[in-house]
Amino acid sequence: MSNNRLCQKVMKTITNSFGDTEKICCAKEKGHRGLHRYTESYEEFGEYAKHVKSKVLTMAYATAGATAANSPITNRGSRFAPPRALTKTEELDLKAQGEYRVGIRKDEASTFEQCKKIEVDLCQDVLNIYRGKGYNCPLCGLPVLWEHFLSKDRKDGKSVHGCHLDPLEEGSIKHYVGNIKWGHRDCNSIQGDRGLDQLQEHLKIMYDHLQKGTNEGRKVNQPTISW
Ligand SMILES: [Zn+2]
Numbered sequence: 393m394s395n396n397r398l399c400q401k402v403m404k405t406i407t408n409s410f411g412d413t414e415k416i417c418c419a420k421e422k423g424h425r426g427l428h429r430y431t432e433s434y435e436e437f438g439e440y441a442k443h444v445k446s447k448v449l450t451m452a453y454a455t456a457g458a459t460a461a462n463s464p465i466t467n468r469g470s471r472f473a474p475p476r477a478l479t480k481t482e483e484l485d486l487k488a489q490g491e492y493r494v495g496i497r498k499d500e501a502s503t504f505e506q507c508k509k510i511e512v513d514l515c516q517d518v519l520n521i522y523r524g525k526g527y528n529c530p531l532c533g534l535p536v537l538w539e540h541f542l543s544k545d546r547k548d549g550k551s552v553h554g555c556h557l558d559p560l561e562e563g564s565i566k567h568y569v570g571n572i573k574w575g576h577r578d579c580n581s582i583q584g585d586r587g588l589d590q591l592q593e594h595l596k597i598m599y600d601h602l603q604k605g606t607n608e609g610r611k612v613n614q615p616t617i618s619w
């Protein structure tokens with residue numbers, strides 16, 4: 393939908409973690425009824441709307457954060473308007489002072505503009521998965537299916553996670569449209585914090601090593617008990 397067909401009412405003006413002012417505008421159609429909202433519509437997903445919306449919004453706008461209670465990092469904070477964005481040094485200082493749940497990591501911060509673009513992009517990709525139009529994992533190239541997207545099984549390697557292709561780092565925004573994509577849980581965990589070049593190097597080292605079969609010797613130790 394082109395912008396001139398949107399309501400675009402300024403809902404809020406924020407100062408992001410980089411000191412820039414951004415306007416959060418309504419993304420509903422011009423002349424709409426009811427409350428303004430800056431997020432996309434998820435009605436097309438019918439009974440799955442709630443699940444899709446929650447998954448997309450979490451990936452686009454919220455940090456992974458920290459679940460530990462004794463961390464200066466909040467769990468699931470806003471990426472574009474957090475109470476504070478902490479450098480690694482500040483995080484360590486606050487931890488030493490016993491100050492917890494202060495803000496998000498600076499490497500996880502982004503602008504509202506980028507978060508919004510990510511939402512639109514991720515939403516479009518889910519729509520393609522939902523309608524069977526095809527979407528492939530950016531890491532293994534294999535299809536991501538709707539059943540994978542719906543999977544809530546934490547052990548399901550094909551369940552779907554948001555992956556940052558260039559990993560987050562302090563000093564540059566890595567949460568931007570195109571750098572965050574849906575991928576398989578297994579592929580995301582194999583990547584870890586590596587960039588794509590580092591990932592290739594690591595996989596090549598592993599592959600070459602495993603090809604040599606040097607671990608085969610362990611088998612002589614395997615107990616013969618079976619049941
Ligand atoms: Zn509106």
Ligand SMILES: [Zn+2]
Nearest residue numbers: 529532576579
């Ligand atoms: Zn994959």
